[in-house]
Amino acid sequence: MKEFIISEALTEKAVLVGLITPEQNEQKVKEYLDELAFLADTAGADAVKKFYQKLDYPNPVTFVGTGKLQEIKEYVIENEIGLVIFDDELSPKQLRNIEKELQVKILDRTSLILDIFASRAQTANAKTQVELAQYKYMLPRLTRLWTHLERQRGGVGMRGPGETQLETDKRIILDKIAKLKRDLVDIDKQKSVQRKNRGKMVRVALVGYTNVGKSTLMNQLSKSDVFAENKLFATLDTTVRKVIVDNLPFLLSDTVGFIRKLPTELVESFKSTLDEVREADLLVHVVDISHPTFEEQIEVVNKTLAEIDKTEKPMIMVFNKIDAFTFVPKDEDDLTPRTRENIDLDELKRTWMNKLQDNCIFISAKERTNIDALKALLYERVKQIHITRFPYNDFLFQQYDEE
Numbered sequence: 001m002k003e004f005i006i007s008e009a010l011t012e013k014a015v016l017v018g019l020i021t022p023e024q025n026e027q028k029v030k031e032y033l034d035e036l037a038f039l040a041d042t043a044g045a046d047a048v049k050k051f052y053q054k055l056d057y058p059n060p061v062t063f064v065g066t067g068k069l070q071e072i073k074e075y076v077i078e079n080e081i082g083l084v085i086f087d088d089e090l091s092p093k094q095l096r097n098i099e100k101e102l103q104v105k106i107l108d109r110t111s112l113i114l115d116i117f118a119s120r121a122q123t124a125n126a127k128t129q130v131e132l133a134q135y136k137y138m139l140p141r142l143t144r145l146w147t148h149l150e151r152q153r154g155g156v157g158m159r160g161p162g163e164t165q166l167e168t169d170k171r172i173i174l175d176k177i178a179k180l181k182r183d184l185v186d187i188d189k190q191k192s193v194q195r196k197n198r199g200k201m202v203r204v205a206l207v208g209y210t211n212v213g214k215s216t217l218m219n220q221l222s223k224s225d226v227f228a229e230n231k232l233f234a235t236l237d238t239t240v241r242k243v244i245v246d247n248l249p250f251l252l253s254d255t256v257g258f259i260r261k262l263p264t265e266l267v268e269s270f271k272s273t274l275d276e277v278r279e280a281d282l283l284v285h286v287v288d289i290s291h292p293t294f295e296e297q298i299e300v301v302n303k304t305l306a307e308i309d310k311t312e313k314p315m316i317m318v319f320n321k322i323d324a325f326t327f328v329p330k331d332e333d334d335l336t337p338r339t340r341e342n343i344d345l346d347e348l349k350r351t352w353m354n355k356l357q358d359n360c361i362f363i364s365a366k367e368r369t370n371i372d373a374l375k376a377l378l379y380e381r382v383k384q385i386h387i388t389r390f391p392y393n394d395f396l397f398q399q400y401d402e403e
Contacts, residue, residue, distance in 0.1 A: 012046075012083050013082065013083070014046065014047050014082075014084065015047070015051060015075065015076065015085070016033050016040070016047050016050045016051070017087065018036070018087040018088075019087070021056065029052060032087050033052075036087050039112050039113065042116050043112060043116050043119070048079070060091070061093065061094065061097055072084065076104055084104055085107045085108070086106070086109065087108075088108065088261070095141060109261055114133055117133070118130050118134065124187070125184075128180055132181065139170070139173055142170060191275065200389070200390065201250050201251050202251070202385050202386050203253065204243075204251065204283075204378065204382065205252075205276050205284070206254050206284050206286055207283050207284070207285055208258070208285055208287060209257055209259065209288065209298075210257025210258065211288070213288065213320040214254050214257065215254055216366055217286060217318070217365040218241065220365050220371050221243050221378075222242070222243045222252055238276045239253065240252070240253045240276070241253075245378060248382055248383055253280070255274065255276055255277055258300055277305065277308055281313070282381055285318065288320055288321050289319040289348075290321040290322075291321075314385075316361070316381060318360075319361070319363070320364065322364050323369065327345070358377070
């Protein structure tokens with residue numbers, strides 16, 4: 001049996017493959033492949049080349065056309081590439097055919113994200129959830145693991161060893177999935193007890209796309225030391241800290257980041273981690289305003305939040321990384337239409353963001369810009385929730401002057 005959790009870092013060179021379809025134009029595919037390159041870098045692989053092909057829909061046999069696959073094969077052989085990563089999830093049939101043709105390791109976006117999650121998981125809870133997601137992903141692809149039995153000839157004594165082995169493995173994995181689900185039920189019970197023990201404090205959850213600066217902001221607000229780095233999915237385990245602003249204590253949780261095309265196996269498996277989002281009284285949606293497609297990232301997060309929790313919760317939009325925001329001013333004699341990159345930050349604030357009014361703030365967590373203003377906004381929002389819930393104020397402690 002293959003070991004599903006890959007713990008060692010990949011060091012090989014990789015090529016990336018994406019499709020331009022009626023659903024996603026060339027610009028979008030380039031953005032997706034840039035993100036895929038960042039994912040590969042996080043996993044420890046070096047993306048040296050990107051391949052694109054324009055098709056109405058993915059080839060059901062080889063994902064890309066046979067000509068493009070031959071072009072990829074030639075490049076892989078010439079440059080001694082050990083890994084090819086596809087931007088969309090591959091079917092078992094596509095995976096088998098591509099692997100047979102290219103003779104190198106093939107990953108799709110889902111398996112790459114699962115591998116990163118496996119390397120990032122620290123607690124028993126996260127490790128169990130990742131393992132469950134990996135087994136669910138591997139189950140329909142089991143035949144690929146037993147290609148050494150495909151060439152067995154028929155005849156006396158040669159019937160069915162492959163089928164027997166596959167059935168045995170399938171049963172083992174189904175038993176493993178059932179056990180992991182039972183383990184997660186026990187973990188959920190422990191987590192719910194922990195949440196009950198937190199008492200009456202208002203709960204605030206940081207949500208957002210991966211690598212927007214949630215952990216850095218968590219460190220600034222809670223004066224804690226949560227792991228943060230410029231990598232995707234740096235934080236996998238939910239961290240909860242007690243934060244006190246003036247005379248008001250509340251609980252702040254840092255949750256796992258979301259991403260485009262997030263595998264359904266992960267959303268299913270990480271339900272217990274995402275319970276922090278469900279049980280939060282207030283959501284703080286952190287956005288990387290320096291990212292060229294931050295508006296699309298906002299849509300991805302809102303869509304994922306709707307899948308996790310159907311109830312409407314109060315939300316503050318925090319536009320982070322204003323220190324990294326850049327724009328290209330247009331020359332007066334340039335008559336071409338203005339694009340997103342020609343708009344400065346002040347003008348951007350006057351667009352749809354203006355409608356958010358007090359539910360929106362611009363900060364730099366790294367440079368501590370506007371952090372005090374964010375604390376004041378959080379104080380007002382948390383206080384509203386607290387007073388509504390506890391009109392007799394059995395919780396707020398007396399505020400004293402520092403003198």
